[in-house]
Amino acid sequence: MIARCLLTLLALTLAACAPLTPQKPAEKRYAAAELLALRPADFSWPAASTDGERALREAALADIRARIALPPGAERDAALPRLFEAVAQYNLEIDTARPLLLEALPTLGGRDPETQRALLTAAHMLYPVEAAPLIWPLLPQLTASKPFAIAAYTLLQADAGAAPRLRLLLPQQFPGWADDARLSALMQRLNPGVDAPPPLPELLAAPLRPGFPALISLQRPGRRQMGLVLVRDADGRFVRDAAGQLFASPQLALARTGLPGTLTNGNTPQGLFTIVGAGTATNPNIGPTPYLHSKLPIEATPAEFEHGDAAGDWSEAAYESFLPPSWRGAASIKEAWLAGRAGRDELLVHGTTLNPAYYAGASYFPGTPQQGCMISGEDWDPASGRLVASRQLTLAQTYAAAGRRDDLAGYLIVVELPGEGAVTVAEALALVTAAGR
Numbered sequence: 001m002i003a004r005c006l007l008t009l010l011a012l013t014l015a016a017c018a019p020l021t022p023q024k025p026a027e028k029r030y031a032a033a034e035l036l037a038l039r040p041a042d043f044s045w046p047a048a049s050t051d052g053e054r055a056l057r058e059a060a061l062a063d064i065r066a067r068i069a070l071p072p073g074a075e076r077d078a079a080l081p082r083l084f085e086a087v088a089q090y091n092l093e094i095d096t097a098r099p100l101l102l103e104a105l106p107t108l109g110g111r112d113p114e115t116q117r118a119l120l121t122a123a124h125m126l127y128p129v130e131a132a133p134l135i136w137p138l139l140p141q142l143t144a145s146k147p148f149a150i151a152a153y154t155l156l157q158a159d160a161g162a163a164p165r166l167r168l169l170l171p172q173q174f175p176g177w178a179d180d181a182r183l184s185a186l187m188q189r190l191n192p193g194v195d196a197p198p199p200l201p202e203l204l205a206a207p208l209r210p211g212f213p214a215l216i217s218l219q220r221p222g223r224r225q226m227g228l229v230l231v232r233d234a235d236g237r238f239v240r241d242a243a244g245q246l247f248a249s250p251q252l253a254l255a256r257t258g259l260p261g262t263l264t265n266g267n268t269p270q271g272l273f274t275i276v277g278a279g280t281a282t283n284p285n286i287g288p289t290p291y292l293h294s295k296l297p298i299e300a301t302p303a304e305f306e307h308g309d310a311a312g313d314w315s316e317a318a319y320e321s322f323l324p325p326s327w328r329g330a331a332s333i334k335e336a337w338l339a340g341r342a343g344r345d346e347l348l349v350h351g352t353t354l355n356p357a358y359y360a361g362a363s364y365f366p367g368t369p370q371q372g373c374m375i376s377g378e379d380w381d382p383a384s385g386r387l388v389a390s391r392q393l394t395l396a397q398t399y400a401a402a403g404r405r406d407d408l409a410g411y412l413i414v415v416e417l418p419g420e421g422a423v424t425v426a427e428a429l430a431l432v433t434a435a436g437r
Contacts, residue, residue: 028280030290032400032408035278040387043288048353049385057355060090068097080104081115084122088256091358098127105134109141116147117264124154125257132158145174146263149182153259156189163190181341185262188331198326201434203333203415206324207236208272212307213403213410215275215292215349215395217374218417218428223254223267224363226422229349229374229395230432233402238432246432247398248425249391251349252367252375253414261335262342265371269296269344271336272322273412274305278396281350285370289378289392291350292399294412298340307409314340322411333415344372349412351378351392374414 046052067083070076080100087097101122108116123131135151142148152170155162167190170177177183204216213234219227229251231239239247253268261269273294280288295304297319302310305322312318319337320328327333352375356366366377376392387393403410417423417431 027282028290030278030280030408032403032406035290035400035408036397038290038393038397040390040393043387043390044385045287045353045380045387046385047284048287048355048380050382052385053355057090057092060086061092064090064093064097068093068100072103076100077104077115081118081122084119084126088122088125089354089358094126098130101127102130102134105131105138108138108147113144113147116142116144117150120147120150120154121257121259121265124150124157124259128154128157132162139169140173145177145180145182148173149186150259150263152186153189153263157258166190181338182262185260185335185338185342189260193331197332197418198324198330200415200417201431201436202324202326203413204232204238204431205236205435205437206322206327208322208411208413209306210236213399213405215399215410215412217251217253217268217412217414218423218431219251219253219268219270219414220419220421220423221416223252223258225420226250226364226367227253227417228423228425228428229376230428231395231398231402232437234404236437238437239398239402246425246429248428249376249395249398250367250422251391251395252364252369254364254367254369255372256369257371261339261372262344264344266344268347268372268374268414269335269339270414270416271333271339272297272319273336273347273414274300274307275349275399275408275410275412276300276304277408278400281348285352285354286348286350286373287353287378289351289387289390290396291348291392292396292408292412294347294349294374296340296344296347297337298343299345300340336414347372347374349374349376349392349395351376351390353378353380374412 047056064086067079070079087093104119108119132155135155139151142151152166174183208214211234214232216230217227228248231247233239255265255267257265259266261267273296275292275294277293278290279293280290298314302314350373352368354368356368359365376395378392379389381388400408
């Protein structure tokens with residue numbers, strides 16, 4: 001019975017960043033006053049204790065090995081997507097699982113698009129160099145835009161020199177590529193702009209819509225370094241503590257897949273989100289700490305984005321209306337618009353129950369990447385699994401206090417900041433100072 005329960009929890013765990021799928025018990029929603037009254041000691045997560053985490057990891061390892069041991073055939077084929085999700089999440093049996101992926105790739109032309117997506121994602125995530133020679137002959141057989149785009153990004157990851165060949169192939173295979181958000185983003189990657197980016201302080205000072213708070217998440221290109229998230233209050237000023245120090249909290253916007261934001265389970269896209277409240281997720285990797293409910297355009301209605309009445313349907317011009325004039329022509333800040341058009345959703349601002357040790361040695365350590373959300377670290381008591389400290393709870397409460405709105409309505413901007421290493425408080429402060437906020 002215990003093993004069965006652990007496997008059930010494992011299955012839920014591998015669906016990270018999908019917390020809003022109806023499940024029982026129903027998630028808790030918070031008003032600002034309720035959120036502000038919470039303390040870390042209010043939350044516990046037994047699977048985050050040493051014993052609970054060890055049991056879950058052992059169950060995952062047993063499941064991985066059972067899937068690897070399946071004989072060739074339909075049952076093993078069906079087991080592969082979940083296998084590679086677990087391999088990547090726990091960093092287990094990566095070398096042992098590699099032959100199964102490389103054997104499966106040449107057969108993908110005859111598979112359904114969802115299977116193509118899952119296994120090509122595994123190639124991008126775990127084995128891009130080994131997979132690249134098998135993907136080139138597969139490309140003409142990929143007739144759906146999502147698998148094609150994932151395959152193309154995998155080839156680019158393995159060899160930056162693949163861009164000219166892909167630039168010629170894409171319009172031949174998809175003449176209507178400009179109407180497809182995923183392929184439009186891919187073409188932008190294949191034809192990088194040469195113009196200097198607009199001034200970032202102008203974006204940080206932009207009112208978006210007056211009277212609403214905002215989170216500003218500063219991230220590195222590629223997302224493999226820890227970013228920082230700032231809070232701007234309803235009057236447009238960035239939050240500081242009593243000593244005048246800028247509030248700046250570490251936040252990771254990297255997905256395990258490393259794919260761009262327009263693709264399923266890809267990194268958090270750059271651009272503008274709306275925030276429509278807070279809740280407690282039903283997803284085991286997120287845990288019980290309240291998340292801030294951020295939504296992309298299209299996922300959110302125009303009224304949800306305006307936090308009021310809105311006439312008309314979504315359009316690129318409607319999205320641009322939230323941005324300062326200097327940023328309205330910047331392709332980078334429209335990744336969120338393309339991601340919404342591509343159908344991405346449920347990209348939340350949340351905490352984590354994952355053990356950072358899974359990613360020890362990674363450039364983003366102690367971050368714990370999941371499936372495209374914005375993640376703040378949390379510390380769980382190893383004996384009891386009780387929450388000891390939570391940068392996520394601090395962030396959510398800082399935002400709630402800054403907004404002075406019981407419905408927690410506001411905005412989120414994710415934007416990349418050129419440079420090396422983790423984003424520093426000094427960099428953030430210089431931008432805030434230049435913005436006059």
